[in-house]
Amino acid sequence: MGLHYGFHINRFLTETTGSILGMVGARQTIAIQKQYLKDSKHKIPLLFMTDVIHGYRTIFPSPLGLACSWSPELIEQTAAVAAKEASVSGVHLTFSPMADLVRDCRWGRVVESTGEDPYLNSLYASAFVRGYQGDDVSAPYKIASCVKHFAGYGAAESGKDYNTTDISEYQLRNFYFPAFKAAIDSGCKMVMPGFNALNGIPCTANPWLIQDILREEWKFTDPVITDCTATYELTAHGLCASNKEAAQAAINTG
Numbered sequence: 001m002g003l004h005y006g007f008h009i010n011r012f013l014t015e016t017t018g019s020i021l022g023m024v025g026a027r028q029t030i031a032i033q034k035q036y037l038k039d040s041k042h043k044i045p046l047l048f049m050t051d052v053i054h055g056y057r058t059i060f061p062s063p064l065g066l067a068c069s070w071s072p073e074l075i076e077q078t079a080a081v082a083a084k085e086a087s088v089s090g091v092h093l094t095f096s097p098m099a100d101l102v103r104d105c106r107w108g109r110v111v112e113s114t115g116e117d118p119y120l121n122s123l124y125a126s127a128f129v130r131g132y133q134g135d136d137v138s139a140p141y142k143i144a145s146c147v148k149h150f151a152g153y154g155a156a157e158s159g160k161d162y163n164t165t166d167i168s169e170y171q172l173r174n175f176y177f178p179a180f181k182a183a184i185d186s187g188c189k190m191v192m193p194g195f196n197a198l199n200g201i202p203c204t205a206n207p208w209l210i211q212d213i214l215r216e217e218w219k220f221t222d223p224v225i226t227d228c229t230a231t232y233e234l235t236a237h238g239l240c241a242s243n244k245e246a247a248q249a250a251i252n253t254g
Contacts, residue, residue: 023048029090052094052132052143053112054078056085063098063124067114072127079131084141093144095192097128099179100149106159113154118175122182129186137189146190147183149227151176151209153194162233164197181218190223195230202237204230205249215254226250 023029029048036046054060060078061068069075079096086094101121102113114124125147132145151172156163167176184191191214193203203209204226214220234246 020046023090026088026090047092048090049093049095049146050086050091051096052082052086052091053096053098054082056082056089056091058082058085062111063114064111067120067124070120072123075124075127076131079128080134083132083134083143087141087143091143093146093190094132095146095148096132097125097145097147097179097183098149099125099147099183100152100154100194101176101179102154104155104159107154107156108159108161109154114179118178121179125179125183126186129183129188133187133189137187144189145183146192146225147180147188148192149194149196150180150191150203150214151194152198153196153203156196162195164200166199177213184218184220188222190225191220192225192227193230195227195233197237202230202234202239205234205239205246205253207253210254224254 020032023032033046033048037043054062054066055078058081060066060082066075066078082094097114098109098112099121100109100113101116101118102110103116114121129145129147132143134142136142137144152165152167155165155167155176157165180191193206193210196203198206198209201208210224214224231246231250232243234240234249235243240246240249
């Protein structure tokens with residue numbers, strides 16, 4: 001639901017699930033939060049999340065540009081600045097870092113990545129998380145981080161966004177997983193699955209990826225959030241017959 005002038009929290013938002021889109025600045029987020037908590041039955045505060053990718057008010061080079069510095073310390077500093085600016089504007093969590101390994105320059109999101117090397121990607125993913133969250137994510141001027149897109153999204157066939165990916169377990173574990181594991185080991189608070197199908201099964205509803213690897217092997221217990229319309233797209237993948245079935249599949253996956 002978009003935010004517009006004179007916006008009011010209504011019964012639809014207080015009694016159902018969904019999103020409030022387009023909020024900008026502390027004044028709006030505080031006003032929305034207060035009214036929501038006043039009208040909500042369960043009194044669970046809203047979580048304000050957005051893409052803080054390479055700065056918030058102060059804009060730094062793209063993640064790929066930052067990666068060319070070869071300096072995890074510099075990346076951590078830029079993330080800390082972004083977190084400070086975002087937090088005072090009411091943001092609680094950023095959908096960053098993007099830990100996708102990329103080796104096909106035709107893919108349209110290369111610039112949001114930190115390149116093609118799993119070791120460097122791991123260092124950079126950790127640096128982003130440390131910068132956003134610090135030693136205590138609940139401290140002033142810090143925000144939580146969400147690593148994305150788990151996993152193999154950057155290996156889309158022919159560089160076509162959202163395309164399928166066929167990757168061996170050897171390649172996944174040695175090239176595509178390390179940066180995600182590094183972000184999780186550094187304390188990242190949320191994981192976002194990819195839009196893509198991984199070896200025939202969409203990441204959003206991939207039990208091996210979410211349950212076996214993320215939950216059981218890596219012991220990640222924090223939230224998993226789907227990307228934008230990824231749940232609906234389970235029907236386009238042919239996995240589900242309806243949006244209702246797609247929502248159920250995503251939730252049951254974890």
